[in-house]
Amino acid sequence: MSNLFDELNVEDVYDTPAGQQRINNLIVKFEAKFGEQPNFLVRAPGRVNLIGEHVDYCGFPVLPIAIQQDVVIAGRTDETDRKLTVSNADSSFPEYSCNIRDVQVKEVKWYSYVLAGYLGISQRINTLPPGLQVMVDGTVPMSAGLSSSSALVCASALMAALFLKEKSLTRECIAEVCAKAERYVGTEGGGMDQAISFLGVKGKAQLINFNPVRCEPVSLPDSVTFVVANCMVNKWKADGTDFNNRVAECRLAADVLATKLGLDWEKVQKLQPLMVARDMTPKELLENVEQHLHSGVYTRDEIVDILKVSDSTFASIIGKSSNEVFRLYDRAVHVAGEAARVAEFRRLCDENPADVQALGRLIDESHDSLKVKYNVSIEELDNLTQICKGAGALGSRLVGAGFGGCTISMVPKEIVDQFIFKVWEAYYKPLNVSEEEATSKHLFVTSPYAGACVLKVPS
Template identity: 30%
Template sequence: MTEITARAVAGFREAFDREPDGVWSAPGRVNLIGEHTDYNEGFVLPFAIDRRTVAAVALTDDGQLQAGTTAEPGVQSSAAEGIEVPLPGWSAYPFGVAWALGARSGARIFLDSDVPVGAGLSSSAAVECSVSTALDELWDLGLSKPELVLLGQKAENEAVGAPTGIMDQSASLLGERDAAVFLDCRTQESEVVPLGLEAAGLEVLVIDTRVKHSHATGGYGERRASCELGARLMGVGSLRDLSVDDLPRAQQVLDDVTFRRVRHIVTENERVLQTVAALRERGPRAIGPLLDASHVSMRDDFEISVPELDLAVEMARATGAIGARMTGGGFGGAAIALVPREQVATVIDAVTKAFARDGFEAPNCFAVRADAGARRES
């Protein structure tokens, strides 16, 4: 039993004075490339990481949902039937999943996690997917992983109120070791693409800036609205229907801000396809320039970066990274850098010193590996 699993079981016993029926876990994710393309029916290339949320769960016959977590004191409660969404606070994630699954009975849920919150590593999807995997089994629903993906998205959109796509849940449920999930968000078709990082001697370094963000508020929703406006003015169902050849016309039709939002999505879709091709044909050392170009596009066209993210990317590139970019929804969170194993300590030292020099809070830097998706632990 892992340390985090043991903590979840101990927390469950303390909170509910009984044993759980089982323990399930689901990983956070790093999005290698393909940012804000998911809700535009485009392409993304995330991978599940070796940071996980663990859910200890038991069913009850009292019609009550109760959830606790090591991150917050006390226990949150809700009736299993008649849940009204959106829901307040952190319990919106586990209770929202129960609601999306059609809450069959009461349940007790206790969560522990080592996925950093607010870092752009989808701690929310890790909660949703650990709980949905548990309840799918305990309620004997027999749902497929693609069905659980859509129900997790429904919970996030309607119960939490965050207008996200299907990327995060797809990575958390479908991930495999040393591989990414190439996802077509229009057709929901997915394909596992080997990363080959271990054999190439490369690490994915996460640089958590500690600048917190939230998808349920602020700029994320504004960016989505801009994309929908751009598609409507261009006469297409979604920005997936546009190619780089359409950008000259888009520049004539759209105002400057909307055009730049559209240009990011169109070129980012192309970068995802190029990254998949490069991984297949030349290996992971070939994708650095695509990661760099993605960051520039998010910084300048989509305008979702912050000074801390830009500094992290700049210093990583200057001290040995093959490529680097911010990852996640933006307005804070983390950057990732693809770094030769022997250079990781050098990059971490340089980034940390640069943050101190510029008066930023010290970043949390750690390497992650591509890991398996949601699973039963015990």
Template identity: 30%
Template sequence: MELSWSAALSAEEGRELAAQLFEETFGYQPQDVWSAPGRVNVIGEHVDYNGGPCLPIALPHRAFIAYAPREDRLLRLVSPQTREAVDELDLDRIAPRGCEGEVSGWAAYLSGVAWALEKSGYGPLHGFDAALYSCVPRGGGLSSSAALECAMAVAIDEAEGLGLAGSVSEPNDAGRTILVECARMAENQIAGANTGGLDQTASLRCLSGHALALDCRDMSVEHIPFDLESQGLALLVIDTRAAHSLADGQYGQRRADCEEAARQLGVEQLVDVEDLEAATQALSEERLIKRMRHVVSEIARTRALIELLKEGPLEGDRLKVVGALMNDSHDSLRDDYEVSCLELDVAVEAARAAGAYGARMTGGGFGGSAIALVDRERLEETAQAVAQAYSERGLDAPAFIVAVPSAPAGKL
């Protein structure tokens, strides 16, 4: 069976394609091209907005933005899908979702960053022309929207001389934390998706060759070496091709359930729950118990996996435990948090049956992607097994990515 692999563009290819689209659309050359990666979360799902720890890596797949400032406040935005109808927005009239001046579609993610920077005191900004070319799979739960926001953030930062991001080789982590918050504001208020800051943090603050241990209580980070290839392993990403959206209400409902559970338990966030059994008895509804149980147990799993990575290479019992933690994470997301779906479950079950050490859904759920930790020599075999399981169930064929920890947002 022929497999579909989603290849990443090289830095040179991405820069050239974005710059070419810019020049064809606007008739002049951009000032430069900036880019930002999508991400995959190794473990720690739906705990970011509960103050817990997450463990993302940046993907080699990036969103590239060719950019040039203007002398006025006009924003002109184009992508390969919209080259026949360029989005034009007035920076003075952009407003949050539900207000006069709200922005629809993909343009909300880009224009929202400029809006958020100004709201955070970094302005007034110039208008700009921008051309987007992205190879981050859309709808795959791999933070394609955060990649747009973060590419836009580092472009504005450098072009406007804000001095927040630093460079890819010498990032300014404190400044990037500010850009994370602006990108999150854009997604929450302009695009209308009530996400936490995990995706933007991964895109702006990950390092090549490392996983990012992110404490979402205070947004502090620790960079942990994550070189699976040297250990004969690989992280296979399975894009289920099932429709995925965080702005359709389901994500917001899960977040509201967690906030209500925390309120009933008298804690600020669910990360503060210390006694799972006592918390279970204190909650009033089975739905809230299940949501809380996932979050509290996922926090424990994530902390355990981070410590295992710090101890040494993934081999022997350490590798087995990491796989078991990944498996338990998916089962909890499926049964207690109820964010999985048929396509995700089939992918996970097929990967496990093919010998994966661990497999789980990743991202917000309701579609999107799954990941499997496998022996590198069995990468193709595992992908074939997943594709065959999809075919047998009459599902559309999935696509595959090999996740290699990559560079953060900036100019490559």
């Protein structure tokens, strides 16, 4: 893994003519827009989480990979101007401009994620920044559960750190900055997306732990590959409050379970620290959830009574959630079970990678839990996972926040071409999506790719 601020040659990062031409096109568009070439380029990739969904914000490890699809930002500082101007290589996205000293996230627009990354870094320094002109180009499918928004935050933060000369930041540190910065846009995530965007390693998955962020590379079985399929129902994490409601329910589950176990809930807050405080395994945590939390819903009044808190304190616990009733048991069952699946998946990769059937079962179990206990799947995702299984996948599940977006399937390498054709024929063809369009935009093989980096501007 290179130093974060080392400038890499474009051809070393993009090893196809199409990838290199994309960068050239971005530079041409930038010059046409701003009258001069950019003086820096940065990239940050999206991600696919192999297993460990909706557990990072509970403090548990996850096992994602960075993907080749990414966000690239071309930028130029302007000492004569005090404006931040954010444009997009795709002219259908509106431009944004403001005084560089008055950067605020006031609404959720595409450029809000650029502003969030900038704010995350700029609040660490005290110098007056110069004017800045940037142009964004992205290949991560939007609203598809592949972390296009976090890639944009990460690229923006790397850009800001570069031109503000904050080069002492490590990859781990800037990932944590970005996880907090994305909350400017209203999403209370846990840090997985930002961590893998900076810490991705080509050819390896990463087991990511939190508090603090740290990674362990994991080798994947040679006999399989992973295929992403977009159900073509889009959902931003920042849309509505579905995502934040789950975060609040998990937080409340930790608080109530801590109280039932005689712990000070204010010192726990998340399920993983609770598990550590009681020296439990994920399986033992699941047993305690089943013993001490009841099924069905908890009301606000019931939880206030258990925790012995005021309404205002309760409101601070649930943050941006809009719920009046809370499914603590179901959410905690998923989280504890998923934490156990991550640990088992990693163990199999290390000790018995030939047992791909067992790995596939873990992926299937993850989807079932996300569907039944976490209620984040939809009919299209369920249908697509079944089609993928019928086409030969060893395991298939939704990936990302849910409510739309993509599936990830583990497929034997020797059948991957047939697999892709069968999935196109069964899912995309009835939607009038051509095979060429499907395989270029919605249905593709992915493999672990390198994390964020600075690119040399081609001369």
